[in-house]
């Protein structure tokens with residue numbers, strides 16, 4: 001699967017063996033083994049060893065990533081070496097504020113880097129980060145971003161709107177994928193689904209997740225809906241080129257391209 005087709009991107013602490021076993025049973029598209037905030041300092045070393053073993057064992061046909069700690073922490077250097085030696089498909093780099101951070105990690109690990117945008121500085125530098133060497137995708141880090149901007153944890157996402165859109169535009173201008181931040185309220189199913197729908201409508205490719213219960217909803221919201229897929233197939237079949245009428249609306253070549261992209265996404269995620 002291509003990264004841009006991923007709908008559900010599940011974080012888990014690399015120190016949690018039960019979660020590692022569990023994720024192998026889940027229909028998530030990308031597994032992210034975390035060495036950063038989900039792992040206490042005294043467990044970083046164990047987590048690193050556990051991550052390398054788990055990645056070597058593999059996660060079936062799921063894409064894999066290792067989130068390392070940022071430069072300036074005691075773990076950054078050793079985790080870059082571990083990432084290079086690992087079987088992870090991607091490195092996730094948190095708290096990115098410049099393209100140089102991504103380039104430096106890419107040059108050591110030789111793995112495509114998913115840059116997390118988690119601060120006002122990061123948002124303002126997102127166009128350069130997304131276009132920079134080694135950047136494969138952007139993740140929103142909305143917990144840290146709220147804190148950096150000063151948005152109360154209990155407030156909704158209105159205060160994040162400009163940042164979310166700026167990051168999506170930066171990713172699109174650079175031609176890379178972009179994924180929404182995590183939803184913390186584990187028991188608020190309706191709130192989670194509403195945030196997935198809103199993120200999908202903004203243009204995110206998928207959503208980063210923290211719990212198994214969130215995977216099916218993200219897959220459903222970010223996966224092609226059956227009606228849209230049927231519509232896309234009819235449109236591709238009917239189109240003859242240029243502007244024309246299709247089922248009461250005007251279509252042109254960009255609509256055919258969009259329909260083909262939807263069919264490709266459906267096939268990639270096994271919904272074709």
Ligand SMILES: CC(C)(COP(=O)(O)OP(=O)(O)OC[C@H]1O[C@@H](n2cnc3c(N)ncnc32)[C@H](O)[C@@H]1OP(=O)(O)O)[C@@H](O)C(=O)NCCC(=O)NCCSC(=O)C[C@H](O)C(=O)O
Nearest residue numbers: 011012013018019022023034038141142143144210211212
């Ligand atoms: C949030 C949790 C700590 C909740 O844990 P808990 O209450 O123990 O979960 P459950 O009892 O409901 O778990 C049920 C079973 O599911 C497994 N499980 C739980 N979470 C995961 C997971 N993420 N991946 C795989 N499997 C998981 C449990 O092991 C149970 O199975 P079993 O053992 O067989 O009974 C916990 O969900 C958790 O740790 N989540 C991930 C936290 C994390 O990785 N955080 C870092 C990423 S968030 C982020 O990046 C923020 C960002 O930086 C920002 O700034 O916004």
Ligand SMILES: [Mg+2]
Nearest residue numbers: 118141143144
């Ligand atoms: Mg964060």
